Amino acid sequence: MTIAVRTLDDGAWISVNDSRQVSVSDVWTLSRGVFCDCEPAYVLLEGFFDVDVDGSVVAASTVGQCLECGTRDSIDRLPVGRMIDGKFSPYDPAGVQWLREPDAERDGESS
């Protein structure tokens, strides 16, 4: 099944199948080393600049800033949710995330 994903409104949204699903300005929790040395890193997403789908996982490329140490950087392919039975199920930003490698077999997920 084809999944249509795109960024919208100057990077404010990830749209999945023509529905605005993931918004900027949430704080995502990332494991140490993924973004900065904070453990965990609380990263405010400031804008999406790309999105793609790998299997069932929707991954966004974004710019963020760590709320503790202030590191501002881009994040490639942050898993933001997955398709389950044809419906998008967003991950909880507060769950600890790690970045999905392009060739990884395991889906990104929150824990």
Add this chain to the structure above:
Amino acid sequence: MASDVEEWKDELYGTDIRAEIERFAEEGWESIPDDEQDAWFERFKWYGLYHQRAGQESYFMMRIGPPGGVLAPGQFRRIVEIADEFSRGPAENPVFGNGWIDVTTRQAIQLHWIRLEDVPEIFEQLEDVGLSTVQACGDSWRNIVGCPVAGKDKHEHVDADALATDLHDTFKKNEAHSNLPRKWKVSVTGCDEGCGQGDINDLAFEPAEKEIDGETVTGYNVRVGGGLSRNEPRLARDIDVFATPEQAVDVAGGISALFRDHGDREDRYNARIKFLVDEWGPEKLRETLQDDYVDFELETAGEDLREDYSYNAGDADGKHDHVGVHEQNDGNYYVGLNVLVGRIGVDEAYDLADAAEEHGSGEVRLTQRQNIIFTDVPEENLETLRSEPVLEHYSPDPHPFQRGSIACTGTEFCSLSIVETKNRQVRYARWLTQNVELPEGVEDFHIHLSGCTASCAQPQIADVSLRGMKTRKDGEPVEALDIGLGGGLGENPQFASWVTERVPADEVPGAIANLLENFAAERDDETQSFREFVLERDDEELADLVEPEETDYEDPYLHNTKRTWYPYAEDDDLDASPAPARADGTPIPSDD
């Protein structure tokens, strides 16, 4: 590869969108197929309609853009009537009620909670008085900004109103310029005070003189590639071109066409012309303009008036806005009224329309500081105008903290914003007015609050710049602000330096109070302006002067206002949203 937006624009854009809006309005919100919503919402922007954020589906923001902010007699009242009838939401704002107009930093007016089904009727009512929403948003010529008192100003060097109107008439609904790679913001300044804010626009016309064939000609120097958004602020760059008033429209058309053909259509984040100027440099831009886009020899730049610019120039005795009573070039007066954060409730807006008609010509002008101006007030009417009750709140002589406050839309309606802005800035201004004494001789102090890096409140050109952020406080994420200092325009414009980041929003008033106390204690003398004081210090020294602290200021919006359907609703949970709704306001049930 072209972006989705470019593909949608290729399929249908410009004036063809109007018929589709009317079709959807006739058939109702639910007639927009789910899988076409992204495309239609993108196109609707060209007609000034912006779909509101999550939790507010089926409601739109509508933007009306009068060139130079000039609303002819009757136009302001018509907008108020439209707001009264059509701009009412499902919940009240605790500060502003339900039903208002927002004056923007680009001399436009925004209405919220507009239903698609009402749009054709609103378009008719606007057109009936000569107003339009065309190209107020979207990838094209946006509202042309400029001196808000153009044509009536004693400081005028060249008639900016005439050029702004010419540009508006030429490039609105102009098929050759309808579909640009990105938004296109144009400013025309005609005065020697520099109030058109050209430096932060894509294309700026600034007053200049040039000796041509032995005669001194007044006209415009041209600058290109300014803008504030996305952590990539740029000042417009001098491309060494002088345009006579007769040439200015052709020069503008040439640069717009150059942008149309050479701007980046593959990456929207790299699409604004500021990035093309970065890549090419002003010399190549001028050369391409000359070779391919104009059919006459461009003049080199003339002598500008920038050293006289006083508007927001950071001088202790400079003119910083248009608030107050000022004599026009015809002996009448214009009266600038302060509109705190740009928002006027419908009832008071009617009173203001009455006052403008009774005491002036009825013309109302909008400024880039979110204020309004009554023009053509005879001297003998000034006293009775000033005694109007509505001027107690919309004052020509406001406290500096009220006068200097600007705020963008924020999470109340905007998808991009990280924090609540307008209500918060009202609370800040009130607390500062009641609790903080400005240092001796400081009569203007600009505090701009922008909810995100899009910078709609133009934070980088304020004395104190506030930008939406988040932080963690007591283990919980809370709304926060980055604090920048020392921005402004003038002969040597300066962007604020972000010296303190991620200050919890409830500690910001305390930070400003401490900063001002430190400024008063450490400034050279009472003639030193805040901007001069900031320029003398590095970021580290400045950061030490900002001491965030909790005070008796209370902030009701510290929680994640973006995660609400409306931050002020009694039950603000996204699941409690009454949207989407049909034209009569009844919620449309979900398919799930």
